[in-house]
Amino acid sequence: xxxxxxxxxxxxxxxxxxxxxxxxxxxxxxxxxxxxxxxxxxxxxxxxxxxxxxxxxxxxxxxxxxxxxxxxxxxxxxxxxxxxxxxxxxxxxxxxxxxxxxxxxxxxxxxxxxxxxxxxxxxxxxxx
Amino acid sequence: xxxxxxxxxxxxxxxxxxxxxxxxxxxxxxxxxxxxxxxxxxxxxxxxxxxxxxxxxxxxxxxxxxxxxxxxxxxxxxxxxxxxxxxxxxxxxxxxxxxxxxxxxxxxxxxxxxxxxxxxxxxxxxxxxxxxxxxxxxxxxxxxxxxxxxxxxxxxxxxxxxxxxxxxxxxxxxxxxxxxxxxxxxxxxxxxxxxxxxxxxxxxxxxxxxxxxxxxxxxxxxxxxxxxxxxxxxxxxxxxxxxxxxxxxxxxxxxxxxxxxxxxxxxxxxxxxxxxxxxxxxxxxxxxxxxxxxxxxxxxxxxxxxxxxxxxxxxxxx
Numbered sequence: 001x002x003x004x005x006x007x008x009x010x011x012x013x014x015x016x017x018x019x020x021x022x023x024x025x026x027x028x029x030x031x032x033x034x035x036x037x038x039x040x041x042x043x044x045x046x047x048x049x050x051x052x053x054x055x056x057x058x059x060x061x062x063x064x065x066x067x068x069x070x071x072x073x074x075x076x077x078x079x080x081x082x083x084x085x086x087x088x089x090x091x092x093x094x095x096x097x098x099x100x101x102x103x104x105x106x107x108x109x110x111x112x113x114x115x116x117x118x119x120x121x122x123x124x125x126x127x128x
Numbered sequence: 129x130x131x132x133x134x135x136x137x138x139x140x141x142x143x144x145x146x147x148x149x150x151x152x153x154x155x156x157x158x159x160x161x162x163x164x165x166x167x168x169x170x171x172x173x174x175x176x177x178x179x180x181x182x183x184x185x186x187x188x189x190x191x192x193x194x195x196x197x198x199x200x201x202x203x204x205x206x207x208x209x210x211x212x213x214x215x216x217x218x219x220x221x222x223x224x225x226x227x228x229x230x231x232x233x234x235x236x237x238x239x240x241x242x243x244x245x246x247x248x249x250x251x252x253x254x255x256x257x258x259x260x261x262x263x264x265x266x267x268x269x270x271x272x273x274x275x276x277x278x279x280x281x282x283x284x285x286x287x288x289x290x291x292x293x294x295x296x297x298x299x300x301x302x303x304x305x306x307x308x309x310x311x312x313x314x315x316x317x318x319x320x321x322x323x324x325x326x327x328x329x330x331x332x333x334x335x336x337x338x339x340x341x342x343x344x345x346x347x348x349x350x351x352x353x354x355x356x357x358x359x360x361x362x363x364x365x366x367x368x369x370x371x372x373x374x375x376x377x378x379x380x381x382x383x384x385x386x387x388x389x390x391x392x393x394x395x396x397x398x399x400x401x402x403x404x405x406x407x408x409x410x411x412x413x414x415x416x417x418x419x420x421x422x423x424x425x426x427x428x429x430x431x432x433x434x435x436x437x438x439x440x441x442x443x444x445x446x
Contacts, residue, residue, distance in 0.1 A: 011374060024374050059379045072377045 005029045007043045009073070018082040025057065027069040034062045034069055041091075044073060056087045181241065183233060190230075194223045327411035334407040362393035 006028040014021050025044070029035050037057045045052040060071030088094035111119045169175065177185050197216045205211060247253065253260055331337065342349060373380060382390075410416060 022377055024377075059373075059377075061379070 005032065005035055005039070005043070007040065007047065009044075009047075020082060023073050025060075025071050025073045027060070027071070028067065029069065030067050034060070037090075040071070040073070053091065053093075056083060056091055058087060058090075181237070181244075183230070183237060184241070187227070187230060187234075190223050190227055194220065194227075197223070324411060327408070330407070331409040331411045334409055336406055336409055337412070360393055360396075362389060366390070 008026040008028070009023045010026060012021065012023040025040065027035050027040060037060060038052075040057050040060070041052045041055045044055050044057075048055075055073060057071055057073045060069050062069045085094055085096070089096055107122070110122045114122055177188075197220045200216050201211065201214065201220070204214065204216075211217060243257075369380060
């Protein structure tokens, strides 16, 4: 049995609006478990001769019975400006703010009770 | 020149050649007379073409050049010269190609040219010209002014009719536009009939009937490889979903209903019972209908009694 992982790309398109290249990736892994995204990233980087940190993969789903996984990939060329934040967060460079939703809503409700420049001072209520 | 020819044939050829030459001479004289008359008229500016279609003018000029080159060639050939590498031949070829490329343009302008010619011939717009149907406010003015003075309805109707007539001229056939919605009144019986017809159509294209047809027809048997024998509605929907996902680069979520349907379809197609499971032909045989498992059952429309209708009607009558 063949134990190597083969990657094929289909529907390659240069998206001029978002300034990135997008494609559908097919991963053939016979006899192995699903290949993690990082490995797919590295292999694609080798294929397209770029660094692996500009390649973002998502939507990888394994077909029934194993052996084949299909997913999508975008390769960003210009400083990752049009990539959605959650994908950047998955691959590393972006960190999301950690304030919880409840806190934000409470803060907003406290601000709504006050008018004008006093809104900026309402933050003191948070510490309670 | 030609091989063994009897002297009788030569004589007959001679006489026919002489008559042909005489004909030629007469025709040449007639043509020359006509062309001289035409040139006089053109020089006297009887045919002004500044405001005409430029395409037709270009074609005129091209045809004239073609004729000139052709006559030049004939002259040369008649006086014994050869046509090999003659400059006029190249010019002729060029003009011919240009004329042939102009032909589709001619097709496109055909309607306009015909209309212009008709207008020039008759002096006014033709009977079925759609331009005749444009609104004429001058004809409607009489109607507006007569609204203030209380005139008879019959008189108004008359003036309206006369106004319309003068706008359209003597048009014989008017086709009214179909803008009125038709009332929907399908009864239960009609619905049943339609359902039965649809079931009959489906039964006619089932595998049983198709095989019967093939057995008794004389046409040669066709073997097609492309059509998948077990394609179901679910597999087509799956294919559609996959195409959408790949072209839009998104993953769609699968609802519970969709999951159930998919599971049922996969279970059904993976079993061997589909080999012996035939589609329903009761529409043709007249038996009781039974359904395929991946098809939805026939929905019977129930008459929902309107709530509180009695009371409202009672209130209204007050």
